[in-house]
Amino acid sequence: MKLFNFKSRKQKKGELEGNLEGKKTIQDYLREKDSGKAAVYVPQKAFQARSEEEVIQFLEIEVSQMKDARKAIEDAKEEYESITNSLMDVQIITDMPEDDKIALREAADKIKTLTQERESFQKEVSKITEAQYSKMDSYGDEIRNIMKKMDDDEKYSQLIQKDMQTLEGEKGTLRYDVDDCRDKLEVLQKLASWILFLLSACFVFFFVSVFALEKDYRSIIYIALAVIAIALTIVFIKHQDYTGQMKVAERKLNRVISLLNRSKVRYVNVQNSLDFQYEKYGVNSAYELNHIWGLYLEAKRERELYRHNSQELHEAQTELLGILSEYDLNDAHIWIYRADALLDNREMVEVRHELNVRRQKIRENMEYNKEVVEKTNVEIKEFTKLNKGYGDQIMAVVKAGLKV
Numbered sequence: 220m221k222l223f224n225f226k227s228r229k230q231k232k233g234e235l236e237g238n239l240e241g242k243k244t245i246q247d248y249l250r251e252k253d254s255g256k257a258a259v260y261v262p263q264k265a266f267q268a269r270s271e272e273e274v275i276q277f278l279e280i281e282v283s284q285m286k287d288a289r290k291a292i293e294d295a296k297e298e299y300e301s302i303t304n305s306l307m308d309v310q311i312i313t314d315m316p317e318d319d320k321i322a323l324r325e326a327a328d329k330i331k332t333l334t335q336e337r338e339s340f341q342k343e344v345s346k347i348t349e350a351q352y353s354k355m356d357s358y359g360d361e362i363r364n365i366m367k368k369m370d371d372d373e374k375y376s377q378l379i380q381k382d383m384q385t386l387e388g389e390k391g392t393l394r395y396d397v398d399d400c401r402d403k404l405e406v407l408q409k410l411a412s413w414i415l416f417l418l419s420a421c422f423v424f425f426f427v428s429v430f431a432l433e434k435d436y437r438s439i440i441y442i443a444l445a446v447i448a449i450a451l452t453i454v455f456i457k458h459q460d461y462t463g464q465m466k467v468a469e470r471k472l473n474r475v476i477s478l479l480n481r482s483k484v485r486y487v488n489v490q491n492s493l494d495f496q497y498e499k500y501g502v503n504s505a506y507e508l509n510h511i512w513g514l515y516l517e518a519k520r521e522r523e524l525y526r527h528n529s530q531e532l533h534e535a536q537t538e539l540l541g542i543l544s545e546y547d548l549n550d551a552h553i554w555i556y557r558a559d560a561l562l563d564n565r566e567m568v569e570v571r572h573e574l575n576v577r578r579q580k581i582r583e584n585m586e587y588n589k590e591v592v593e594k595t596n597v598e599i600k601e602f603t604k605l606n607k608g609y610g611d612q613i614m615a616v617v618k619a620g621l622k623v
Contacts, residue, residue, distance in 0.1 A: 266473060266605065274609045277477065277602060278616040284481045285595045288588040291488040295585045298495070302578045304549035309571050311546050312554075312561070323542050327554075327561035329535035333528055334558070340525045347514040353556045354501060355515035362512055365496075370505040372493050379486045386479040393472040400465035404458060411454045418447050484591055491584045498577065 315323065338349045347355075358365060421443050502508040536555045543551040560566040603613050 264473075266602075271609060271612055274606060274612055275616055276474070278599065278613060280477045280481055281595050281599050281602075282617055284484055285592055287481075287484055287488065288591040288595070291491075291588045292585050292592075294492075295581045295588075299578060299581045299585070302574050302581070305553075306571065306574050306578070308548045308550060308554075309567065309574070311548060312543075313567065315546065319542060319545075323539065323561055326535055326539040326542060327558040330532065330539060330555060331558045331562065333532040333535060336528055337522065337525060337532070340522070347511060347518055351501070351511055352515055352518055355512055356519075357553065357556050358500075365500065366505055366509055366512065369493070369496050369500075369508060372489050372496070373505055376486065376489045376493060379482055379489065383479065383482045383486060386475055386482060390472065390475050390479060393468050393475060396468040397465055397472060400461045400468065403461050404465070407454050407458050407461070411451065411458075414447055414450050414454065418444070421447065484588075487587060488584070491580070495577065495580060498580075 312323070334349065334353075355362065497503055500508055502511065539555060539558075540551050543554060548554075554561065557566075557570060560570045599613075599617065603610065606613065
């Protein structure tokens with residue numbers, strides 16, 4: 220008697236494909252990016268460490284992340300103070316007595332006129348605008364440090380982006396591995412249920428054949444039980460194997476997310492720094508700034524031919540600085556290059572607006588990094604609660620990391 224209708228390999232493959240239908244493939248995970256959200260900080264979920272090494276690895280990442288955020292806050296504070304000082308200068312000039320304003324406008328008008336004369340001299344030979352020339356001229360010897368910092372930041376940003384792409388790929392692969400193991404475990408559980416059902420059927424058949432039909436099918440039943448026992452053993456071994464693989468994949472995924480979070484924090488900080496520099500210096504890249512600087516040097520050499528009006532311009536600038544020196548400005552020299560703002564209130568409003576926009580961006584960056592510090596503190600505290608047995612090690616790593 221044929222007791223079992225075993226399915227063909229092709230039928231089993233079809234059923235497995237049916238069970239996996241609609242599930243994500245590894246390609247789906249690799250394509251799964253945080254589009255437009257690379258800067259979003261993903262909180263690290265606390266977990267129970269299995270070794271001291273795992274504790275140290277987790278905390279080193281967290282402490283490094285906190286240090287990066289704190290350093291970014293300190294750097295931003297200096298720039299924020301500088302812009303605040305510039306806004307104070309704008310207010311001081313706005314509140315000056317009318318007599319001094321008239322003298323200031325006269326000096327500014329001379330500067331503007333003489334500057335326009337110089338521009339007219341070079342219209343046919345100059346390859347950069349007067350605004351670009353004025354900006355480059357105001358930077359002076361600092362331009363080389365400015366270009367180096369911008370170039371270094373761009374290279375660092377590209378390096379971080381590559382790291383993030385690699386980590387995103389690893390994250391997608393590990394997520395696929397976790398889901399794949401979970402799906403296989405579900406299939407094994409269903410298979411185990413069917414095997415147990417068959418085992419029950421065997422016992423029922425045994426009692427029916429012995430007591431009702433009074434026939435002896437013990438040999439067939441023993442064979443069936445042996446097959447079922449083997450099948451259950453295989454299912455159990457496979458279940459243990461996939462469970463172990465899933466746990467390993469989950470631990471790796473947790474570490475990749477930690478590294479990705481740190482990269483995202485660094486990426487946000489360096490991009491904010493670059494955006495600020497681009498806006499401040501009116502360029503889109505270090506290459507463009509270097510190119511404009513080269514044109515400026517060329518224009519400067521050509522302008523040596525027209526130095527006959529430089530003395531007048533110098534006198535006008537000295538007159539302007541002399542008026543401003545009575546008001547103890549934080550940076551009086553910059554107003555030589557803002558003569559339009561001294562002559563036109565609308566231009567002064569534009570200067571104030573530009574400074575406010577730059578200060579707001581710095582404030583947002585500071586708030587972002589403060590949030591990172593707060594969330595990192597929470598993550599360390601939650602991690603400490605779950606790993607009280609490593610309290611001394613945790614305290615030592617945190618203290619040592621924050622002192623460096």
